[in-house]
Amino acid sequence: MxxxxxxxxxxxxxxxxxxxxxxxxxxxxxxxxxxxxxxxxxxxxxxxxxxxxxxxxxxxxxxxxxxxxxxxxxxxxxxxxxxxxxxxxxxxxxxFMERGSVQSLQKKLSGPPPWPLVFRLAHQVALGMNFLHSQNLMHQDLKPSNVLLNSDLNAKLADFGLARVSTSALNSNTETTGEIGGSYKYMPPEAFEPSYEPVRAFDVYSYGILLWSIAAGTEPYPMADYARVELRIPLGDRPLSKVFDQVKADGLEELIDLMTRCWDHSPLERPTFKKCVEVTENLLPKQPQEIHDAVGQVLKRLVQTVSPTSNRSNTSGAFNAPLQTPEQPTNDSVDFGRFQKIETSSTQDSACYSTKRMNNKDKAKFVDDNRAMLIQNVSEVMAIIEELGDMVHGETYSLIDAKATSREKMRALYDRTLRSGGEQVKAAFYDALKSHHPRLV
Structure with a gap:
């Protein structure tokens, strides 16, 4: 035992x-x-x-x-x-990591952090992953929510629920589980094959997508469900690097080159994390004061975010601007391909609603009144259900997960849970929806 x-x-x-x-x-x-x-x-x-x-x-x-x-x-x-x-x-x-995760930081900043902090996060994640691989371990779920931040915004890797002894480092005939872990947007093309057995190159691909997410300040493919990602990633589509075309930052070119090498279609062409560390170490600011200033700028911003008087005290309007300004991918298109976007039929531009201090009754009414719109536009259904936890019965979870499209999943969630769940369940759904699809609310 x-x-x-x-x-x-x-x-x-x-x-x-x-x-x-x-x-x-x-x-x-x-x-x-x-x-x-x-x-x-x-x-x-x-x-x-x-x-x-x-x-x-x-x-x-x-x-x-x-x-x-x-x-x-x-x-x-x-x-x-x-x-x-x-x-x-x-x-x-x-x-306990006081500052949450890279994902929560992105949401609070409404964009990416300053470039010195981007480069430090990239380096610290590479160091952690290099050590992990040196111990013959894989992570298999590398994504912004699993990169946690301490009080000084230093990064640490978390959530090893999907970690496995690296099959590429073993010489035994031990049978593997055949499980494919991780969030689908961070999975390499080969992982969508039914017979795939994870190796270290899985983590390297995820790291490449993670680098893009950290630098862009947002999730990749914002409107793509599992079926779309499963179809397009093996065909060579990746997050758009052109969102950085108008950005001038020392080291950015090297970072983009590293991320594109990490998400290479061939696992054999992806660099090891030891090689990644060699690149990211050279991206660190030459002057320590640069990173200190960047961290101080972000921490001040976070204090303003939670301050009840922050909006009134900021008369310049700068509070709502990103700390760096790459062109942000919009949520009304799926950003696939290094040089292309695949348009969707989403109509969420017309679905913007006021959310000022809504109570549970207001949130529940919103969920009831906008059933058709939400079924049409919500793509992150399973991620939202994960946040609902025990509010969604295990049998219902399995039934929804088996549905082929996000619309079918949302329709089943309404029929099986939201319709009879009461205000508390609908309010929890609303809060999760606001986290994953802020433009819909």
Whole structure:
């Protein structure tokens, strides 16, 4: 039977619990360790989704990959969650990253961070992935939400739920699971083949797409569902590099060259992370003050974002502008191909609604009133369902996941969950929708 290393902590060690995230995998809490005097994160996985054996595997992968650029595990949690009844829960206790993730940073900034910070994030992720591969591990789910940020916006890799011992580093005849992990927008073309067995080149491709996302300040292919990505990526389509054509930044040309080499169609042509580190190290600002100024600029912006008086105090209008200004891909087209865009039939430009301080009743009314529009335009259906967590029954999740198109998925979600879910469920759907499709609300 698998065992967990490190010490086990219970409720006697933790206080001031706060739910900070949830999804189909389970829940993440922030808690204060009474003896240590600082906050930790506690990740609780649904037993039905991730049994104890898988929890052990994730914990062991974190221990093997422990370094400055990978999230640190402090130990194991075992106890009864606050307001969670009397059942014993198992979880992983790890570092709490104050600034969320690259994904949450993109949303708060409404665009990319300053270039010195872009280059540092690119380098730190490469360092973490290089160490991971040196330990014969793969990540298999490298994306903005799994690159976490501490108080000084330094990056650490997280979520090893999909990590596996690298098949390219083994000489044994051990059978592989055949599972294809990761978010589909970050999966390489070969991963869409049913018989694909992941190797390290999988992570390198994901890193290339991640670099584009960090530099552009947005997700790739904003309106593309799984079926469209599965069709177009093997044909050679990639995120548009021309969004950077009007940008002048020292090192940007080298960064674009690296990302395009990483997302090469042939796994054999993609560089190793050791080679990536050699490139990203040269992109770091020559003057330390440049990165200090960039971090300070972003942190000030984040403080303004949460300040109730920030909009009034900013009379210049600069608060809503991105910190750097590459041409942003619009959400009314799918940005595929290095030199092309594939147009969609989306009509979401006409679907902009006021969202000022809506309560749950208002959100539920919006979801009810705009059923047809949402079925037509929502593409990130499964990502939204992941955020709804237990609000979507497991059987319903499987039924929706089996649908071929995003419209069919949305129609099933309305019929099976939203129609009878009440205000709380509809409000949660609205909040998730605002996160994934802000222009629809």
């Amino acid at each position: 698998a065992t967990l290393s490190h010490k086990t902590f219970g409720n006697e060690s933790l206080e001031k619990w706060e739910l900070v995230g949830h999804g189909g995998f389970g829940y993440v809490y922030k808690a204060r360790h009474k003896g240590w005097g600082f906050d930790v994160a506690v990740k609780i996985l649904h037993e039905s989704v991730c049994p104890f054996k898988a929890l052990c595997e994730e914990a062991n992968c974190m221990d093997m990959a422990s370094c400055e650029f990978v999230l640190r595990r402090y130990g194991t949690y075992q106890g009864c969650l606050p307001d969670g009844g009397t059942s014993i829960q198992q979880g992983i206790m790890m570092e």
